Amino acid sequence: MKQTSVADDVLRAALGLFAAQGYANTSVQQVVEAAGVTKGAMYHYFQSKDDLLFAIYDRMLTLQTDHLETIVARGEPVDATLRAACVDVIETSIDFLLEGTVFFRSVHMLSQPRQQEVTRRRRAYHDTFTALVEKGQAEGLYRTDIPRGVLVAHFFADVHYLPTWFSTDGPETKEQVAAQLTELFLTGVAAAPGRG
Structure with missing residues (x-):
């Protein structure tokens, strides 16, 4: 995975989950799992x-x-x-x-x-x-x-x-x-x- 694509992958996963189940019902863990990245990788781009x-x-x-x-x-x-x-x-x-x-x-x-x-x-x-x-x-x-x-x-x-x-x-x-x-x-x- 290219490093520059991590942020895109995370955002794409977050968008899909927020749309499907709502922002409040989505956890960071679900986002990183859907994006196929670690929490550390996500937190490099998003706090x-x-x-x-x-x-x-x-x-x-x-x-x-x-x-x-x-x-x-x-x-x-x-x-x-x-x-x-x-x-x-x-x-x-x-x-x-x-x-x-x-x-x-x-x-x-x-x-x-x-x-x-x-x-x-x-x-x-x-x-x-x-x-x-x-x-x-x-x-x-x-x-x-x-x-x-x-x-x-x-x-x-x-x-x-x-x-x-x-x-x-x-x-x-x-x-x-x-x-x-x-x-x-x-x-x-x-x-x-x-x-x-």
Whole structure:
């Protein structure tokens, strides 16, 4: 086994067990047995079960944050930038559907410092996303009769609801769903006569 794959093996095992039997009902011993490693090997990368749950989400959030920064850095018009950001967060959320489901089902069990770290990093992502909406409002593209926070919360509510209904075996691909939800959101926030 390559040393660099140990962390991946442990995380994969933890994800499977957390999904199947719940975070609270999974022991570190079960994780290392499923991963085929020793506790010492696991503790080289993760100090606790808490670290495992955090790391499962960290991979997803880090990827989404990197993607958003890349999209913004292109310097395209705000409407194109926001559209690309919406599509990306939906597609990556579908790619990490199991990770997101496991994490949000168990996030309340994380230690307080870990919860604070998650909140800080999610807020940073949302702030960047919200700044795009704000810029579009300043350019007259998006409605201003509804608070920005409500507009953004509406979009991310759809994203967070994905695990309850989306299936990779369903009739629509992640690309189709991402395009459809993005279109619904952007049509809903578009400025129109008489509504700001």
